[in-house]
Amino acid sequence: MGRLTEAVAAGGGASAARSAGPPPTPLPLPSTSLGCTATMASSEEDGTNGGASEAGEEKEATGKRRRLGLLATVWLTFYNIAMTAGWLVLAIAMVRFYMEKGTHKGLYRSIQKTLKFFQTFALLEIVHCLIGIVPTSVIVAGVQVSSRIFMVWLITHSIKPIQNEESVVLFLVAWTVTEITRYSFYTFSLLDHLPYFIKWARYNFFIILYPVGVVGELLTIHAALPYVKKTGMFSIRLPNKYNVSFDYYYFLLITMASYIPLFPQLYFHMLRQRRKVLHGEVIVEKDD
Numbered sequence: 001m002g003r004l005t006e007a008v009a010a011g012g013g014a015s016a017a018r019s020a021g022p023p024p025t026p027l028p029l030p031s032t033s034l035g036c037t038a039t040m041a042s043s044e045e046d047g048t049n050g051g052a053s054e055a056g057e058e059k060e061a062t063g064k065r066r067r068l069g070l071l072a073t074v075w076l077t078f079y080n081i082a083m084t085a086g087w088l089v090l091a092i093a094m095v096r097f098y099m100e101k102g103t104h105k106g107l108y109r110s111i112q113k114t115l116k117f118f119q120t121f122a123l124l125e126i127v128h129c130l131i132g133i134v135p136t137s138v139i140v141a142g143v144q145v146s147s148r149i150f151m152v153w154l155i156t157h158s159i160k161p162i163q164n165e166e167s168v169v170l171f172l173v174a175w176t177v178t179e180i181t182r183y184s185f186y187t188f189s190l191l192d193h194l195p196y197f198i199k200w201a202r203y204n205f206f207i208i209l210y211p212v213g214v215v216g217e218l219l220t221i222h223a224a225l226p227y228v229k230k231t232g233m234f235s236i237r238l239p240n241k242y243n244v245s246f247d248y249y250y251f252l253l254i255t256m257a258s259y260i261p262l263f264p265q266l267y268f269h270m271l272r273q274r275r276k277v278l279h280g281e282v283i284v285e286k287d288d
């Protein structure tokens, strides 16, 4: 519980400590419209610098502990353990269901309560960014979490006929593997005992899982379109006393189109994080 004990003594805010230490010499990387400009300061290959790398990592871990107060550290540790456990329960339920029934039909229905609970709980990630206890960009976390909430509540929960689509299994598997890896990464990092394979998994699995998840989500929304058009669900027609109209069908088309500019930005953001964490590149991201 290294970070917990050191946090008692440190107790500082996140942003103050982030600005501590000598600034790297920046090399410009492309700017993204998710509100960040990235600059790359230096590069070292993974594992080739031996003791220097270990000393650097130790120093970095101590710096992180100082950034977080005790309360924030305890809360994040609890939150990450709970989320890892929640997604593990989901993974086990999905494997058991498939082994017992031999089909994906009925799978969503059997796991929906757990999924809704833990995915909705993840809204706290936006709160964590807003109050500054994690340094993730609010916009990056916001796009990531809101697209998931949208898929869970406004698509899969609301449109029962699509719950047995294969594409639902596609995004469920991608989300589940990602979240078990991600939350266990945060947990072990907070406890200062991060096994290399978890770090490696966190920054490699997404290369495949992100596109797989997005394809699953897009195919599921696509499958929902005929039903939405036929029923006119969530749509407001004119005339009405507020003189407002809303067509959920067109909203879904626009949402699908919005993946084209948004997804590459999240993906390239993760590729930059991968270079930083696995290959030691120092990437400084500044808000525009």
Ligand SMILES: CCCCCCCCCCCCC/C=C/C(=O)SCCNC(=O)CCNC(=O)[C@H](O)C(C)(C)COP(=O)(O)OP(=O)(O)OC[C@H]1O[C@@H](n2cnc3c(N)ncnc32)[C@H](O)[C@@H]1OP(=O)(O)O
Residues within 6 Å of the ligand: 064, 076, 080, 134, 135, 136, 137, 140, 141, 143, 144, 146, 147, 150, 174, 175, 178, 182, 186, 187, 189, 190, 205, 206, 209, 210, 211, 212, 213, 214, 217, 255, 258, 259, 262, 263, 266, 269, 270, 273
């Ligand atoms: C209303 C409708 C809206 C619809 C919108 C539609 C458009 C949508 C387009 C995009 C669609 C995306 C769909 C997504 C699908 C999937 O998820 S598929 C499955 C694969 N998915 C992934 O691989 C997801 C990858 N994403 C992530 O990992 C994150 O969500 C991220 C936020 C994008 C990554 O953020 P990143 O900037 O890399 O940083 P973090 O890992 O969050 O870390 C930054 C630092 O903060 C610390 N930290 C963060 N969270 C915690 C925590 N809970 N506990 C402790 N610490 C945390 C972390 O340790 C880092 O610290 P430092 O090391 O000190 O920097």
